[in-house]
Amino acid sequence: MNPDVVSAIARLRTDNVLSGRQAAFFNRVARRHLVSVRFEIRVLLYVGVLLLTSGVGALVVEHHGAIGPLAIAGSIGLAAAACLAWVVRRAPPFSWDEVPSPSVAFDYVLLLGLLLFASDLGYVEAQFTVLGPRWAHHLLVVGAVYLLAAYRWDSRTVLGLALATLAAWRGVSISLVSASLGVGDTGELRANAIAFGALYVAAATASVRLERKPHFEPVFGNAGLLLLLGALVSGVLEHGSAWGVWLVALLAVASLVMGVSFRLGRSLYFAQAVLAAYVGLLRLLFAPFRHEASSLPFLAAALLGLGALALVFAAHKRMIER
Amino acid sequence: MRPEGAAWERAAEVREAAEGWLRAGAVDRPTHEAIENAYPDPCVTPSAVWRILTAVMVTAVALCALGAVWIATGQPGETGLSVLLVVFAGASLVVTERLEASPRFARRGAAGATSFWGSVFFLAGLALFLHEQLRIRSDPAFDAVLLASVLVWGAGCWRWGHPLFAGLSAVSLFYLLGRLPLGRVLWVLAGAALAGLAARRLDDASWAPSHRRAAMVLVVTGVAAVYGAVNVYSLDARWLEELRRFGPRRPAPPPGLFVVAAIATAGLPLGVLAWAWRSRRTFLLDTGIVLFALSLVTLRHYVHVAPLWVVLTVSGAALIALALVAERALRRSPGSERAGLTADALFSDERRQQLLQTVPVVAAFTPAAQAAAVDKPGFAGQGGTFGGGGASEKF
Numbered sequence: 180m181n182p183d184v185v186s187a188i189a190r191l192r193t194d195n196v197l198s199g200r201q202a203a204f205f206n207r208v209a210r211r212h213l214v215s216v217r218f219e220i221r222v223l224l225y226v227g228v229l230l231l232t233s234g235v236g237a238l239v240v241e242h243h244g245a246i247g248p249l250a251i252a253g254s255i256g257l258a259a260a261a262c263l264a265w266v267v268r269r270a271p272p273f274s275w276d277e278v279p280s281p282s283v284a285f286d287y288v289l290l291l292g293l294l295l296f297a298s299d300l301g302y303v304e305a306q307f308t309v310l311g312p313r314w315a316h317h318l319l320v321v322g323a324v325y326l327l328a329a330y331r332w333d334s335r336t337v338l339g340l341a342l343a344t345l346a347a348w349r350g351v352s353i354s355l356v357s358a359s360l361g362v363g364d365t366g367e368l369r370a371n372a373i374a375f376g377a378l379y380v381a382a383a384t385a386s387v388r389l390e391r392k393p394h395f396e397p398v399f400g401n402a403g404l405l406l407l408l409g410a411l412v413s414g415v416l417e418h419g420s421a422w423g424v425w426l427v428a429l430l431a432v433a434s435l436v437m438g439v440s441f442r443l444g445r446s447l448y449f450a451q452a453v454l455a456a457y458v459g460l461l462r463l464l465f466a467p468f469r470h471e472a473s474s475l476p477f478l479a480a481a482l483l484g485l486g487a488l489a490l491v492f493a494a495h496k497r498m499i500e501r
Numbered sequence: 502m503r504p505e506g507a508a509w510e511r512a513a514e515v516r517e518a519a520e521g522w523l524r525a526g527a528v529d530r531p532t533h534e535a536i537e538n539a540y541p542d543p544c545v546t547p548s549a550v551w552r553i554l555t556a557v558m559v560t561a562v563a564l565c566a567l568g569a570v571w572i573a574t575g576q577p578g579e580t581g582l583s584v585l586l587v588v589f590a591g592a593s594l595v596v597t598e599r600l601e602a603s604p605r606f607a608r609r610g611a612a613g614a615t616s617f618w619g620s621v622f623f624l625a626g627l628a629l630f631l632h633e634q635l636r637i638r639s640d641p642a643f644d645a646v647l648l649a650s651v652l653v654w655g656a657g658c659w660r661w662g663h664p665l666f667a668g669l670s671a672v673s674l675f676y677l678l679g680r681l682p683l684g685r686v687l688w689v690l691a692g693a694a695l696a697g698l699a700a701r702r703l704d705d706a707s708w709a710p711s712h713r714r715a716a717m718v719l720v721v722t723g724v725a726a727v728y729g730a731v732n733v734y735s736l737d738a739r740w741l742e743e744l745r746r747f748g749p750r751r752p753a754p755p756p757g758l759f760v761v762a763a764i765a766t767a768g769l770p771l772g773v774l775a776w777a778w779r780s781r782r783t784f785l786l787d788t789g790i791v792l793f794a795l796s797l798v799t800l801r802h803y804v805h806v807a808p809l810w811v812v813l814t815v816s817g818a819a820l821i822a823l824a825l826v827a828e829r830a831l832r833r834s835p836g837s838e839r840a841g842l843t844a845d846a847l848f849s850d851e852r853r854q855q856l857l858q859t860v861p862v863v864a865a866f867t868p869a870a871q872a873a874a875v876d877k878p879g880f881a882g883q884g885g886t887f888g889g890g891g892a893s894e895k896f
Contacts, residue, residue: 182706187515187540196535201527208847209518213838214781215847216827219790221858223824226794229865231817237810282832283844284825286855291821294866301868318868339859343867398859446547450554457561472576477569484562491558492609495551 184209217283224287232294239302248306255299262292270332277394278333289332293340297321318348335398342402346375351406365417369410376407397447404436404448408455415459422462429459441494444501449494457487502662506601507709510662512542513608514710521848543604552610559614563593567622579633586626593619601661616661620653640746647677662711664718671695671722679744688730688741696723703782721788724773728792731765734799766796781841 188209192202207213235255243251266289269281280286304310304317325341328334349371383399386392411432414425433456440448460483464476519536522528528536547555567589571582593615600612627649631642654670657663674695678687699719702708708716729735736754770792777785801812831837831844838845 180704181514181518181710182704183511183514183710184518186706187518187536191536191539194539196532196539197528201522204527205518205522211781212841213847214783214842215845215849216783216786216831216842217844217846217851218849218854219783219786220824220828220844221854222787222790223820223827225858225861227817227820227824229817230813230820232866234810234813234815234817237813241808241810283828284821287821287824290862290866297868321868335855336859336862339863340866343863347868446550450550453554454557457558472572474569474571474573477565477572481562481565481569484558484565488555488558488562488611491551491554495545495547500548 180210220283224284228287228291228294231291232298235295235298252299252303252306255295255302259292259295259299262288262295266292266332273331275391286334286336289328289334290336293325293328293337296324315348318344322348330392333392335395338395338398339402342379342398346406349375351375369414372406372410376403376410379403380407400445400448404451407432408451412455412458415462426459426463430456441498444499446498446500453487453491457483502660502709502712503601506607506662509542509544509604509607510710512540513544513546515540516542518848524850525848544608545605546608555610556614559611560618563615563618579629583626583629583634586622586629590619590623590626593622597661612661613663616657616663620657623653624650644677644680647673651677658715662709662715664711664715667715668718668722671719675726676744679741680746684745685730685741688726692723692726692730696720696727699723717784721784724788728769731762731769732795732799733759733762733766734802736762766799770796
């Protein structure tokens with residue numbers, strides 16, 4: 180029971196702010212006589228999908244020699260087809276606007292079908308080398324299928340997966356951090372991250388401007404900014420002499436993002452830009468004192484942090500969040 | 502907690518409920534406005550994004566200021582550093598009090614960050630002081646710091662109402678108890694007592710909403726401590742005994758104790774689920790589900806009922822089937838509810854939940870990046886990964 184809400188409902192009913200029916204229903208929920216288990220159902224479905232796809236992976240690893248590649252590829256493909264057939268049968272008609280899921284299970288059966296499809300494709304490619312030396316391009320196919328599915332069945336979750344898979348196709352993921360520390364071709368990785376980041380931000384803009392699934396904008400926008408700002412920050416933190424150029428680029432992009440997100444009322448974009456700019460400026464503050472212990476950069480970093488706090492408070496006061 | 506702070510929290514609680522009613526279309530906008538007027542909240546309450554951003558920046562300011570003063574004072578030794586940490590702790594706590602008293606700043610995330618770092622600085626300063634200045638041996642010094650941690654986080658929760666602090670205090674308490682002789686027994690007794698006492702306060706109207714949430718954290722921590730003590734794998738691996746002070750090796754527990762632990766490992770999650778069912782508390786239901794899953798993992802560790810892939814596939818399919826059956830049963834019941842449970846979202850922010858679920862899905866199922874391998878010839882002869890859907894197993 181939430182005693183504060185229960186007593187408020189009684190007072191609001193006495194003051195005739197709430198009708199008798201409203202008060203009775205709200206009271207049931209506040210007293211926990213009616214409880215939603217929607218979140219728990221979602222978690223069970225998510226963990227179920229996770230375990231099932233892991234089980235399929237373990238099956239292939241342990242028994243692909245004994246069962247044979249055709250049987251494995253066929254059975255995984257069949258399972259994927261069964262899931263996707265269920266989705267096709269239950270799906271509401273396509274619309275460029277937001278379409279509510281017909282049930283809480285819909286998104287997860289769709290996810291399971293697509294994950295099994297991706298596993299099957301990866302397995303087929305590994306076994307039969309259809310793409311030959313360009314085997315990694317199967318990720319492009321998987322990403323494209325995810326993207327189409329996200330639009331057809333209006334799933335933000337699948338869209339997020341599509342964007343991450345397409346970025347992974349070009350080597351961009353969490354590895355951007357380790358690569359900036361010296362593993363792999365950092366230049367190529369960073370260029371890919373910037374290109375994908377810009378592309379996703381453009382897609383976010385287009386989805387709103389053209390009114391084509393405008394509710395996908397936060398997924399496109401956040402993924403794009405994460406890649407774009409992450410790539411620029413990794414450039415600033417890199418060893419070598421070019422970090423100043425990256426810093427200028429980072430500050431320019433971060434300022435632009437702050438300005439646009441302030442105008443659009445998008446707090447998460449604004450927060451990413453502030454953090455990226457702050458991390459980039461730390462390099463500027465600490466670089467001259469690389470070989471000596473000085474309190475100056477720490478003091479300047481603290482003052483810069485206070486400045487950022489003032490900016491955050493001022494932006495929050497004036498921004499109209501949407 | 503300040504009386505005015507508790508009053509602000511109560512008003513915010515009602516306004517948040519009214520926000521949910523409006524979102525679900527259960528009240529219209531004029532009614533919502535009337536509720537807001539009836540329960541005015543003077544506090545500025547930004548969204549979670551602003552609060553986290555503020556807390557991160559306050560953290561940067563606090564740590565950089567500490568570094569600046571430490572270097573400016575000639576990087577004093579451990580004693581000087583412990584004094585510096587305690588001074589910073591005092592300053593952080595003063596700032597916290599000022600922020601908490603101001604409706605403009607109390608809920609911006611800054612007070613939470615300063616109170617957290619104030620407590621951390623104090624405990625770090627105390628640890629250095631005991632070990633380096635008083636030359637107390639490691640074990641008693643560590644015990645003293647743990648005891649201080651129980652008190653500091655507990656007092657912080659009581660004063661400022663952060664449920665996280667209640668959790669940190671409880672974790673410190675169980676760590677401390679685990680270091681005593683009969684630590685496992687103490688975990689069971691203290692865990693049961695903590696869960697029982699905190700459960701009585703979950704609906705206590707005299708407690709501020711944040712204190713009730715802290716009680717919820719204490720119930721979960723208490724139940725987890727009891728489970729950690731009675732779990733058969735924890736007994737077998739002597740996890741709790743590892744926490745104890747350095748000393749002679751303890752004898753292995755008697756075999757009869759394993760039987761008792763095995764029964765408790767199976768029974769406790771069912772007990773928690775039954776408690777959740779009776780009380781209709783979803784956080785207990787979630788706890789029970791997690792403990793049940795841990796018990797199944799424990800069972801699999803000792804009893805190889807089937808190969809790993811069968812266990813994973815069958816349990817995954819079973820979970821999906823269970824969720825589907827539960828949802829269908831609830832939806833087909835009269836009024837879409839059964840035994841006080843419903844699969845409807847009621848007044849929660851469904852859209853936000855859907856957006857948030859993108860993060861774990863992408864984190865769990867995105868295949869490993871492989872740009873460097875795009876132009877590498879000859880995949881077949883080198884092995885590799887298959888997947889693209891999260892099943893990025895090597896073979």
